[in-house]
Amino acid sequence: MNLLSNVMNFLNNYVYYIGAFGLIFIGLCIILIKRNLIKVIIGLSILSTGVNLFLISVGYISKGTAPIFSKSGLDSTRMVDPVPHALVLTAIVIGVAVLALALSLAIRLYHHYGTLNLRKIKEQRW
Amino acid sequence: MVNPVLLIVVPLGLAFALPLLGLISKKIIKFIPVIAFIFNLVISSLLIPRVLDHPIIISIGGFPPPFCISLVAGPVGIIFSTLIALIGLLVSIYALSYIKEGPEEKYHILYLLLLTGATGVVLTGDIFNLFVFFEIVCISSYSLVAYRGDKAGIESAVKYLIQGTVGSSFLLIGIGLLYGLFGTLNMADIAQNITSISPLSIFVPLVLIITGLGVEAAIFPLNSWLPDAHSSAPSSVSAILSGIAIEVGLYAVIRVIFTIFGGSSNIFMFLLFLGILTLLIGEMSAFSQNNIKRMLAYSSIGQIGLILFAFGIATSNAVTGGLFQLVSHTLAKALLFLTVGYMIRRTGSMDISAFEGMGRKMPFTSLAFTIGAFSIVGLPPFVGFFSKFLIIRAALAKQDVLFIVLVGLVLLGTVIEGAYFFRVVHVLYFKGEKVNQERKEAPITALIPIFVLVILIVGIVIYHRYIIIILNSAASELLNKVEYIRSVLG
Numbered sequence: 001m002n003l004l005s006n007v008m009n010f011l012n013n014y015v016y017y018i019g020a021f022g023l024i025f026i027g028l029c030i031i032l033i034k035r036n037l038i039k040v041i042i043g044l045s046i047l048s049t050g051v052n053l054f055l056i057s058v059g060y061i062s063k064g065t066a067p068i069f070s071k072s073g074l075d076s077t078r079m080v081d082p083v084p085h086a087l088v089l090t091a092i093v094i095g096v097a098v099l100a101l102a103l104s105l106a107i108r109l110y111h112h113y114g115t116l117n118l119r120k121i122k123e124q125r126w
Numbered sequence: 127m128v129n130p131v132l133l134i135v136v137p138l139g140l141a142f143a144l145p146l147l148g149l150i151s152k153k154i155i156k157f158i159p160v161i162a163f164i165f166n167l168v169i170s171s172l173l174i175p176r177v178l179d180h181p182i183i184i185s186i187g188g189f190p191p192p193f194c195i196s197l198v199a200g201p202v203g204i205i206f207s208t209l210i211a212l213i214g215l216l217v218s219i220y221a222l223s224y225i226k227e228g229p230e231e232k233y234h235i236l237y238l239l240l241l242t243g244a245t246g247v248v249l250t251g252d253i254f255n256l257f258v259f260f261e262i263v264c265i266s267s268y269s270l271v272a273y274r275g276d277k278a279g280i281e282s283a284v285k286y287l288i289q290g291t292v293g294s295s296f297l298l299i300g301i302g303l304l305y306g307l308f309g310t311l312n313m314a315d316i317a318q319n320i321t322s323i324s325p326l327s328i329f330v331p332l333v334l335i336i337t338g339l340g341v342e343a344a345i346f347p348l349n350s351w352l353p354d355a356h357s358s359a360p361s362s363v364s365a366i367l368s369g370i371a372i373e374v375g376l377y378a379v380i381r382v383i384f385t386i387f388g389g390s391s392n393i394f395m396f397l398l399f400l401g402i403l404t405l406l407i408g409e410m411s412a413f414s415q416n417n418i419k420r421m422l423a424y425s426s427i428g429q430i431g432l433i434l435f436a437f438g439i440a441t442s443n444a445v446t447g448g449l450f451q452l453v454s455h456t457l458a459k460a461l462l463f464l465t466v467g468y469m470i471r472r473t474g475s476m477d478i479s480a481f482e483g484m485g486r487k488m489p490f491t492s493l494a495f496t497i498g499a500f501s502i503v504g505l506p507p508f509v510g511f512f513s514k515f516l517i518i519r520a521a522l523a524k525q526d527v528l529f530i531v532l533v534g535l536v537l538l539g540t541v542i543e544g545a546y547f548f549r550v551v552h553v554l555y556f557k558g559e560k561v562n563q564e565r566k567e568a569p570i571t572a573l574i575p576i577f578v579l580v581i582l583i584v585g586i587v588i589y590h591r592y593i594i595i596i597l598n599s600a601a602s603e604l605l606n607k608v609e610y611i612r613s614v615l616g
């Protein structure tokens with residue numbers, strides 16, 4: 001019983017980090033293992049989602065409030081750190097740009113090779 | 127009072143105003159990068175004497191330093207921004223006639239953005255801001271590699287994009303961890319508090335950040351994208367990627383190691399071996415190439431290794447030598463790619479054997495290529511000799527058997543480098559039939575930048591005293607972390 005409560009406690013504190021690094025790990029695995037370029041791009045997207053979740057959880061406080069000092073009745077110790085939110089907004093925008101570029105490159109690659117299988121596309125090599 | 131912010135704002139503004147200006151006249155768009163970089167070059171050179179006196183700190187948003195995004199225009203930043211503006215100007219003059227087909231407007235926008243991002247990386251004092259500018263550099267170079275839209279270009283752009291994005295994600299995780307540990311993103315503020323945290327918990331962000339930046343800086347295990355990307359991009363883009371983009375990546379690595387983490391001897395030892403490994407792998411791969419642009423790309427990897435080696439020695443002389451090597455590599459490699467661009471266009475092939483008799487067909491371009499090659503190898507009258515000499519002298523001054531062995535390996539790398547560059551020079555001048563072939567030089571817009579680069583490669587040697595003074599103060603900015611923190615945080 002004690003063990004269970006310890007585990008629950010641990011999960012309660014770190015569940016966001018576990019989720020974030022889980023997503024990062026899944027994304028990396030997809031990028032490394034999958035052969036289809038579209039799947040690799042999906043992997044990139046999952047990876048960047050994981051990174052964003054991680055950044056948010058750095059500043060997160062359970063049952064926290066928005067950091068508005070002008071509004072009375074908000075406890076300043078329970079305010080969520082706003083800086084990671086700003087970072088994540090920027091990171092999401094960058095992620096969208098990279099994703100759009102990757103998908104458009106995938107279209108061009110398909111035009112040239114007639115396949116998206118990365119194992120078959122290897123004209124450039126060391 | 128000249129504000130360093132202008133170095134970023136003006137090219138960025140012009141990049142986004144470019145499509146609008148294109149509505150007025152399609153002919154003026156290609157001159158806009160030229161104007162932007164003339165402006166940047168003037169501002170950066172005006173700032174040099176002031177920055178040598180004391181670094182200029184700009185707080186954006188008007189908050190005091192730890193809370194705002196700050197720009198730190200120290201000697202290192204201004205040297206880099208001058209270099210970026212100079213190479214940017216020369217290559218944009220070259221591109222006036224070189225870029226003929228394809229969506230020209232987009233080329234010029236991306237080109238401006240790439241160099242704006244690079245300027246931002248070297249001037250920023252905020253680690254997240256560094257990430258953002260870094261992404262600007264990366265995204266514009268992915269698309270510039272694919273500019274021609276041919277098979278090789280698209281394939282290498284995809285490779286580059288996947289590896290680069292994974293690298294950036296690692297960088298961002300590292301930055302997130304640092305923010306979690308210190309609650310600040312200001313590099314000086316993190317550097318100030320770095321000793322208050324146990325070395326073990328700093329190790330993870332350090333590794334993540336170096337891995338992330340190492341992809342762009344082409345440090346050995348992370349550089350498989352580089353030869354493809356640099357060889358399949360248009361030559362003017364290759365010159366920028368080889369001359370600016372990887373140098374900026376390397377700048378970020380050394381800024382993070384020297385300033386933020388303050389570098390222990392273990393990290394420097396790691397850099398030394400990484401540098402030697404990168405050097406030898408790059409030079410040996412370059413030796414076996416028949417494609418001239420791939421050869422130059424591998425040679426860039428080798429040079430990056432040498433620069434990393436110099437920073438790994440981490441004495442004041444060695445850091446000066448490393449920065450000098452960085453400058454000389456940028457000048458020489460830009461020159462090589464620019465000359466090769468028109469040789470490839472004239473012969474229609476990237477094969478080294480296709481360049482037979484080029485010494486008679488394009489005498490000036492071939493001579494410029496030879497000078498660039500000799501400078502990279504490190505032959506005495508050119509700038510490459512002085513920078514290599516400084517590094518090797520600094521390594522020997524350590525008086526350690528290990529360093530003597532490593533210097534031996536560096537010299538081995540130089541011998542290999544000499545072998546493959548002389549092979550090309552041999553093909554240019556001494557192969558092929560000696561019939562009087564028609565001379566057909568590159569156009570004048572290409573010859574001007576080539577000529578300026580040749581003058582710089584020869585001229586810096588004569589005025590090396592002044593360069594060394596500037597580089598010395600840059601080296602002391604990198605090595606003296608306390609001074610950096612004090613100047614930023616006041």
